[in-house]
Structure formats: C-alpha cells, structure tokens
Amino acid sequence: MSGGGCSIVWFRRDLRLEDNPALAAGVRAGAVVAVFIWAPEEEGHYYPGRVSRWWLKNSLAHLDSSLRSLGTFLVTKRSTDSVSSLLEVVKSTGATQLFFNHLYDPLSLVRDHRAKEVLSAQGIAVRSFNADLLYEPWDVNDAHGCPFTTFASFWERCLSMPYDPEAPLLPPKRIISGDVSRCPSDALIFEDESEKGSNALLARAWSPGWSNADKALTTFINGPLLEYSKNRRKADSATTSFLSPHLHFGEVSVRKVFHLVRIKQVLWANEGNKAGEESVNLFLKSIGLREYSRYLSFNHPYSHERPLLGHLKYFPWVLNEGYFKVWRQGRTGYPLVDAGMRELWATGWLHDRIRVVVSSFFVKVLQLPWRWGMKYFWDTLLDADLESDALGWQYISGTLPDGREFDRIDNPQGYKFDPNGEYVRRWLPELARLPTEWIHHPWNAPESVLQAAGIELGSNYPLPIVEIDSAKARLQEALLEMWQQEAASRAAIENGTEEGLGESDSTPIAFPQDIQMEENHEPVRNNPSTTIRRYEDQMVPSMTSSLVRVEEEEPSLDLRNLAVDNRGEVPTNLNGNQESMRNTLNQPVLQTVRRDNLAQFGTPIVLRSAPEDSTAESSSSSRRERDGGVVPVWSPSTPSYSEQFVGDESYLPRHPQSHQILNWRRLSQTG
DNA sequence: GGCCATTTGGC
DNA sequence: CCAAATGGC
Numbered sequence: 067m068s069g070g071g072c073s074i075v076w077f078r079r080d081l082r083l084e085d086n087p088a089l090a091a092g093v094r095a096g097a098v099v100a101v102f103i104w105a106p107e108e109e110g111h112y113y114p115g116r117v118s119r120w121w122l123k124n125s126l127a128h129l130d131s132s133l134r135s136l137g138t139f140l141v142t143k144r145s146t147d148s149v150s151s152l153l154e155v156v157k158s159t160g161a162t163q164l165f166f167n168h169l170y171d172p173l174s175l176v177r178d179h180r181a182k183e184v185l186s187a188q189g190i191a192v193r194s195f196n197a198d199l200l201y202e203p204w205d206v207n208d209a210h211g212c213p214f215t216t217f218a219s220f221w222e223r224c225l226s227m228p229y230d231p232e233a234p235l236l237p238p239k240r241i242i243s244g245d246v247s248r249c250p251s252d253a254l255i256f257e258d259e260s261e262k263g264s265n266a267l268l269a270r271a272w273s274p275g276w277s278n279a280d281k282a283l284t285t286f287i288n289g290p291l292l293e294y295s296k297n298r299r300k301a302d303s304a305t306t307s308f309l310s311p312h313l314h315f316g317e318v319s320v321r322k323v324f325h326l327v328r329i330k331q332v333l334w335a336n337e338g339n340k341a342g343e344e345s346v347n348l349f350l351k352s353i354g355l356r357e358y359s360r361y362l363s364f365n366h367p368y369s370h371e372r373p374l375l376g377h378l379k380y381f382p383w384v385l386n387e388g389y390f391k392v393w394r395q396g397r398t399g400y401p402l403v404d405a406g407m408r409e410l411w412a413t414g415w416l417h418d419r420i421r422v423v424v425s426s427f428f429v430k431v432l433q434l435p436w437r438w439g440m441k442y443f444w445d446t447l448l449d450a451d452l453e454s455d456a457l458g459w460q461y462i463s464g465t466l467p468d469g470r471e472f473d474r475i476d477n478p479q480g481y482k483f484d485p486n487g488e489y490v491r492r493w494l495p496e497l498a499r500l501p502t503e504w505i506h507h508p509w510n511a512p513e514s515v516l517q518a519a520g521i522e523l524g525s526n527y528p529l530p531i532v533e534i535d536s537a538k539a540r541l542q543e544a545l546l547e548m549w550q551q552e553a554a555s556r557a558a559i560e561n562g563t564e565e566g567l568g569e570s571d572s573t574p575i576a577f578p579q580d581i582q583m584e585e586n587h588e589p590v591r592n593n594p595s596t597t598i599r600r601y602e603d604q605m606v607p608s609m610t611s612s613l614v615r616v617e618e619e620e621p622s623l624d625l626r627n628l629a630v631d632n633r634g635e636v637p638t639n640l641n642g643n644q645e646s647m648r649n650t651l652n653q654p655v656l657q658t659v660r661r662d663n664l665a666q667f668g669t670p671i672v673l674r675s676a677p678e679d680s681t682a683e684s685s686s687s688s689r690r691e692r693d694g695g696v697v698p699v700w701s702p703s704t705p706s707y708s709e710q711f712v713g714d715e716s717y718l719p720r721h722p723q724s725h726q727i728l729n730w731r732r733l734s735q736t737g
Numbered sequence: 738g739g740c741c742a743t744t745t746g747g748c
Numbered sequence: 749c750c751a752a753a754t755g756g757c
Contacts, residue, residue: 355748468748
C-alpha cells in the first residue's frame with residue numbers, strides 16, 4: 067500500500083482495462099487518477115492523421131465510460147509537453163506514484179525516460195510495465211546476448227523462450243478515484259469541422275474501444291482464423307483479423323491474443339487439422355512482426371527515418387512529386403495499385419498484401435524515397451503505426467538485413483490477389499466493364515474491347531505511368547550511378563579530399579510540403595522531364611539528431627550537416643522539446659556498457675536495466691517480474707553514439723546467412 | 738512422370 | 749540467396 071497519496075495511471079497506447087499492468091498496479095496501490103495527455107506536437111512529423119485521431123477520440127470515450135462504471139473517470143490534458151503536464155497532475159492531485167506501460171518508438175523512449183527522471187526527482191515513485199509485447203526487447207537475444215537482426219531468428223527465439231509470456235490480467239472490479247477536484251480536464255479536440263463528415267462514415271465499419279476490440283478478437287479466433295492461411299492472398303475478403311487498429315492503441319493485449327490463439331493451436335494440432343495449424347502459425351507470425359517492429363525500433367531508434375543497411379546510401383532516388391501525387395490518387399495506370407490507393411484513401415484500410423503491392427510499386431517502379439510513402443501511410447491508415455510501418459517499408463525497400471533484393475520488381479498486376487478482378491472493379495468503377503482477362507493490364511487489351519467497356523486509355527483511365535520494362539532499365543541505370551557515386555566517394559575519402567561527392571551538398575530528402583489528405587482527383591499531367599534525382603541517403607534527421615550531442619563531438623562535416631539539416635525538418639515549436647531531450651541524454655544516466663562484440667552489428671543503443679535491477683543483465687533468461695521492477699533505461703553509448711548515425715559503421719551488415727540484397731550476377735549481365 | 742529453366746515467396 | 753512451386757518439353 068502506498069503511504070497515503072494516490073497514484074497516477076498514465077494511459078497512452080494501452081487504452082484498455084483488461085491486462086493493463088500499470089492500471090492494475092495503481093488499483094493495487096489504492097486511489098487512482100487515470101490520465102491521458104494529448105500532446106501531438108511532440109510527435110513532430112508524425113502528427114496523427116485524420117482517421118487515426120478519429121479512432122483515438124472514440125477509444126478514449128470508451129475508456130472513460132468504462133472507468134466511470136468502475137468508480138472513476140479519465141482526466142484529459144492538452145499539452146505540448148507531456149512531462150510538464152504529468153508534473154502538474156501530480157501537484158494538483160497530491161499523487162505519490164506514477165505508473166505507465168512501455169512504448170518503444172524513439173520519441174517515447176526518450177520522453178518516458180525523462181518522465182521517470184523528472185518525477186523521481188520530485189519524490190514520485192515511478193514504475194513502468196510491459197503491456198505491449200510478449201517479451202521485452204531486451205529479453206530476446208541470441209546466444210551471445212546480442213539482439214537479432216533478422217526476423218526469422220528473432221521469432222524463432224520468441225517461440226522458444228524458457229518462459230511463456232505473462233498470462234493476461236483481469237480488469238479491475240472497482241477503482242477508487244483519487245482526488246481530482248483541483249485537476250480539471252481539458253477538452254480534447256481530435257477533429258475539425260471539415261473532417262467530421264468523412265469521419266462519420268468510419269463508424270459504420272469500425273468500433274473503437276477496448277471491449278469492442280475484445281469482441282473483434284473473439285470473432286476472429288472463432289471464425290476467420292481457421293481459414294487465415296487459405297485466404298491471406300485475397301485482396302478483398304474479410305478474412306483478416308482487423309485487429310491492427312485495436313492493437314495500435316493497445317485496446318487489446320497481444321498477450322491475450324497470443325494465449326487465445328495458442329489454445330486453438332493445441333486444439334487443432336490434436337485434431338490433426340493441418341490447415342488450422344498453418345493458419346495459426348501464420349497469424350502468430352504477423353503478431354511476431356508487430357513484436358519485431360518494436361524490437362527494431364528499440365534497438366535502432368532511427369529506423370523510421372533511415373535505412374538499417376547502408377548499401378543504398380548513394381541511390382539516386384527520384385524526387386518527383388508528380389509521381390507521388392499520381393500514386394496517392396490511384397492514377398498510376400496499374401489497376402491493382404490504383405484500386406489499393408483508392409481504397410486506402412476512401413477507407414483508411416488496406417489489406418496487407420495490397421500494402422506490399424503499392425509500396426513495392428512506389429519504391430521499385432517509381433523509385434520514390436520510401437519515407438514519403440511511409441508518411442502517407444501514416445497520414446491515411448486507420449492502423450497507422452510508426453514501428454510497424456517502418457519495418458514494412460524498410461523490408462520492401464531492401465534496407466533490412468533480411469529484406470528483399472532491391473533490384474527485383476514485383477509484378478504490380480493482380481492475377482494472384484484479385485484473380486477475378488472484383489477488387490479492381492469495386493474501387494475503379496471506370497474499369498468495371500472490362501473483361502477479367504484484361505482487367506489487370508488494360509494497356510494490352512484490344513481497342514475494340516476497350517471501346518466496348520467504355521475505356522479510353524489516357525483519358526478516363528491512365529496509361530501506365532512507367533512501363534515495367536523501362537522501370538527495370540531505369541533501376542539498373544540508377545544502380546550503376548549509385549556504384550559510381552559510391553566509388554567516387556570512397557576514392558575522395560581515401561585521397562583525403564574532403565567528403566564524398568554525395569555529401570558535398572548534402573541535404574536530406576525532406577517530405578514534400580504538400581502532402582494533403584484532401585486531394586482533388588483531377589488527372590495529373592506528369593512530366594517525367596522534371597524528375598530530379600538525389601544522390602544521397604534518405605537520412606532525414608529529426609529527433610535522432612537531437613539525440614546527437616553535437617557540441618561534444620569531433621566537428622565532422624557529416625555531423626554539421628546533420629545538425630543544420632535538422633532545422634528545416636523539425637517544426638520550430640519542437641525546439642523546446644528537443645532541448646530537453648538533449649538535456650536528458652546529456653546526463654550520464656547510467657554507466658555505459660560498451661560491448662565490443664556488438665561493434666560489428668553497429669548497435670547504437672546499449673540498454674541496461676535500471677539500477678535496482680542490478681542482477682539481471684540483458685541476456686539473462688531469468689523470468690522478469692511483471693511488477694514494475696524493471697524500467698528500461700535508454701542510454702546512448704558514448705562516445706561513438708553520434709558516429710553511429712552518420713558513418714558507415716552505423717549501418718547493419720548484410721546478414722551472412724541471408725540472401726544478397728542485390729542480385730549482382732544478374733546486374734553484371736545486363737550492365 | 739521426370740528433368741530442365743524460370744518464377745515466386747520469403748518480413 | 750534459396751527453397752518451393754510452376755511451366756515447358
């Protein structure tokens with residue numbers, strides 16, 4: 067029991083009462099003040115999009131009403147600095163404890179660490195918990211105690227850990243409310259007038275809120291899960307779990323998902339139900355990918371903005387905003403791509419397979435920088451999730467150790483995912499009358515067929531914006547250029563003549579300023595001659611560079627660029643936050659452990675357990691207390707920390723066992 | 738059916 | 749890259 071004062075339970079992306087360890091701890095300790103702080107400016111570029119905010123609004127309302135039924139309610143605060151707001155809440159409620167659940171995106175890692183420091187300094191007992199993952203990232207390591215760098219090995223390890231994920235906690239039966247009479251809530255505004263109309267449609271298809279999430283889970287497990295494997299290729303069928311937005315906001319606990327699915331797994335295994343078993347494995351893999359996205363983000367906190375592999379550092383990305391716009395509007399001339407983009411636009415939802423199709427098209431055919439696409443996904447997806455999307459786009463772009471070959475262009479035609487063309491017809495009514503034979507490649511259809519279907523290519527449906535063959539040729543050319551740049555850069559550095567070519571006037575690729583949700587869907591006359599190529603890496607430092615302690619470093623040109631470029635990227639209203647983040651990291655949090663055997667993996671962040679947990683090294687396989695004893699402390703490994711973000715050694719190596727990321731043999735044949 | 742070459746899936 | 753699937757003969 068606490069010594070009198072109440073505890074604050076800080077809700078973030080854990081908007082549920084069931085299996086919520088922070089809430090459970092608060093309830094156990096006595097009176098509880100449940101708080102949600104809306105501070106979207108802290109997210110920088112990643113201010114949540116319209117549909118995501120719609121979800122959040124409804125999820126919070128749901129959470130509030132269930133808290134009310136248990137005896138308290140949700141205090142809401144509008145803020146530009148979460149930690150200060152927490153402090154205010156502490157002062158106005160007389161709270162003596164703070165409980166929250168872990169997040170693993172880079173901003174949260176820093177902010178939560180700061181929250182812990184600032185509040186601890188005020189005499190508040192702060193404890194944090196795992197509510198989002200089966201296993202904490204620092205508990206999953208290879209035989210040498212190093213983090214995995216490929217998904218398959220990571221997931222294999224997760225499934226063979228010496229201890230199971232924690233069993234889910236029941237929701238509290240009653241909550242004693244702390245005194246919030248001097249802690250007024252702010253009204254939170256999640257949508258403006260112009261957004262209300264579009265948002266109204268969302269409610270027809272989705273029910274945010276933790277108990278709805280629970281129903282969705284039950285429905286899925288008792289229904290579509292069995293056929294998950296069989297149906298996973300269909301672009302159109304309602305056979306996915308539809309849990310991702312619920313999971314993003316923590317309305318349902320992955321541990322509960324995992325346990326329930328496992329029960330089915332055992333059941334079906336006993337029955338010899340092969341299809342069921344395969345489905346379970348596949349579905350669990352998608353849960354695993356979500357885990358892995360957090361793992362990646364934790365171990366490589368820049369992964370949402372910079373490739374993990376450096377082999378594309380000099381790739382000349384095509385900075386063509388016309389292409390970008392055509393892609394967003396679904397006017398590329400590839401029906402499956404266009405149908406997907408129109409569905410995304412209209413509904414905020416996209417089947418996983420179609421996400422792969424449109425993003426692969428984006429990177430390989432259009433050769434646009436993946437971060438643009440990722441940002442658009444962030445703005446439009448109902449389940450927008452920084453860690454998952456970074457993983458997905460990096461995978462597609464071939465910048466992960468286990469990613470796809472970069473020079474392989476997937477066929478953007480939908481014979482597999484949409485064999486009967488139903489999906490295309492739904493989202494592209496202008497093609498509805500085209501026979502299935504031609505629906506995925508209308509440019510090959512005989513003129514008479516097109517006429518009969520009322521299609522005039524280039525007029526009411528576009529010709530392919532880029533032919534696949536020319537995309538392949540362009541890709542080879544671009545790679546050749548990349549190697550030349552790379553060689554030139556290496557030569558320049560060896561000669562000591564300044565920096566490499568690509569960096570001489572290096573400005574990171576910024577987001578186009580005109581990304582807008584409300585597109586006018588007029589045809590875009592694209593002029594390829596305006597195409598600009600850019601010869602440097604896609605590093606767009608925003609928060610990562612704020613972690614770099616510029617003033618203490620060797621003033622390398624790279625670093626100066628980083629700092630300067632950062633100015634253009636980060637909204638000015640974040641400067642205060644940046645400053646404080648920097649301060650946080652400047653303080654010697656913990657003695658840094660430099661594990662040299664990690665050097666080859668370039669692990670930029672060294673994690674240690676909190677001081678009170680001195681026995682457990684990160685490689686320990688001992689069972690962790692769920693009880694908040696372990697708080698992740700995030701500690702830059704000095705002094706090479708900043709180098710990790712700029713030098714080549716910051717990139718991961720290719721995985722030795724993995725396929726080559728580039729198909730050298732084929733390239734040399736064509737080149 | 739077997740033997741090749743080619744494509745596809747793999748997070 | 750590699751394994752598995754597919755396709756042609």
